[in-house]
Ligand SMILES: Nc1ncnc2c1ncn2[C@@H]1O[C@H](COP(=O)(O)OP(=O)(O)OP(=O)(O)O)[C@@H](O)[C@H]1O
């Protein structure tokens with residue numbers, strides 16, 4: 001079982017709490033894959049294991065044929081995996097532009113001496129980064145906020161900035177943790193279009209954790225439902241929604 | 254009103270973009286060049302000292318303002334820079350090489366002090382730096398063969414290529430030149446990817462990891478840069494005082510440096526300079542004010558410390574963005590007149606502080 005991306009027999013526990021139990025799934029290139037489940041099901045924990053925030057107690061994560069279960073936490077992005085956070089982790093004291101440029105951190109910008117002297121290679125790298133960031137700003141309509149401090153932005157815009165920052169890393173796989181939570185219906189609709197663009201125009205594979213079933217139904221090719229750390233159903237949105245175990249999990253029986 | 258018009262991304266990189274700014278900075282530069290002939294002799298030395306404090310304050314700003322790591326022992330790096338430099342030039346090392354070596358040594362010690370920062374932060378880290386400076390003072394006091402112990406060591410006059418720079422005016426220009434070099438280098442650093450990483454580590458370690466920033470390494474790097482720059486200031490300070498003793502690098506000096514960066518405005522190099530000027534001038538200002546105060550007040554012991562504390566408290570309460578924040582507001586007022594709104598700088602509500610995994 002190894003294609004584009006796969007999680008194999010993953011286990012994660014915090015003391016007595018089993019956040020993930022024997023979880024396996026795989027995602028094909030170009031797919032939008034949604035993970036749903038009631039609160040505390042372990043969805044965010046899956047992302048945290050993939051991005052090396054937590055060490056799994058068993059199992060492995062394979063991306064493009066490489067076992068990335070034990071890479072350094074700051075190396076994950078170099079494999080082409082970017083993520084957003086359920087509770088928005090932006091750099092509050094910096095502008096939108098600086099936040100997005102930080103998304104480009106993994107690309108070379110010259111060594112420290114070159115940066116101190118602002119040598120031509122640094123200048124070129126900064127120009128290149130700026131140009132790539134502007135592409136993302138245009139894609140996500142962030143131009144009005146380019147030079148605004150994040151600390152003063154409304155919630156909906158912050159969500160978009162965080163998505164933009166993840167895109168600025170030029171990922172192959174994008175992990176979105178509840179991208180639509182807290183958005184108004186109009187913003188949620190924009191998001192659905194953007195996810196479509198990200199998939200079709202940028203060719204980025206997406207795994208998203210989402211509670212909004214209308215967005216999941218619209219955007220996701222396949223859906224995995226988790227409960228108590230386990231996978232209980234996989235399939236199309238309609239199939240998963242009709243699955244008896246899923247209904248039981250949401251009704252708490 | 255003024256808008257940014259950039260036709261290329263290279264335009265956006267220019268440090269000084271508008272003609273008005275060119276004129277303002279040009280005038281300031283000419284004034285600094287003429288100052289040694291305008292000012293009374295005593296003040297020329299004072300201004301040189303302010304330049305030195307600006308360098309030290311810039312050094313601490315990298316650490317505290319950009320990565321958010323607090324140091325209560327930064328005078329220790331001034332001491333290392335000073336003693337190392339004195340030792341080198343007393344052993345016939347040329348001035349320029351000596352100051353670079355002193356800075357490198359200070360940076361190397363900064364590396365060692367920075368290593369605990371990977372694990373501890375905030376108040377605990379502040380305690381580490383405090384303990385370090387206390388221990389260092391003892392070491393300097395005991396290591397008589399190198400430091401001269403508590404009696405101190407005399408400092409040879411600075412000279413480059415046989416030209417003596419110990420006079421008031423030459424030393425003024427030496428300090429000004431080094432300040433400008435340090436300032437421009439740090440501007441470059443903070444606008445590049447390393448500078449962004451420093452801010453990233455300060456604002457969200459979680460996100461920093463996810464974007465490929467090596468968080469531990471970046472924190473230590475901030476210590477190294479900060480200590481190296483402060484070491485340069487220490488070397489110049491040795492020449493300024495002409496006789497270095499351990500008491501010259503007391504805890505009070507460390508606290509003054511912290512006040513400079515806080516009052517100047519955390520996260521801004523301009524703030525570091527404004528803060529250094531303000532705090533360095535405060536004692537002079539207080540002594541000028543003293544005769545005007547009733548004897549019961551002016552005779553009080555510790556008046557100076559009291560005023561320092563009061564100023565710090567007032568800034569934290571009323572202008573948390575420091576002198577730099579004040580500056581930006583005034584500038585915005587003039588540029589957008591008459592459209593300035595009071596709320597331009599009001600911080601938005603902070604939404605949801607996240608649970609931090611660290
Ligand atoms: N850092 C942690 N320490 C201890 N327990 C944790 C930690 N993070 C998560 N958990 C526990 O692991 C379980 C799964 O949490 P997780 O955040 O993955 O759920 P989720 O599916 O994302 O829920 P939600 O929909 O509320 O975001 C929960 O029981 C939670 O309490």
Ligand SMILES: [Mg+2]
Pocket residue numbers: 043044045086
């Ligand atoms: Mg979650």
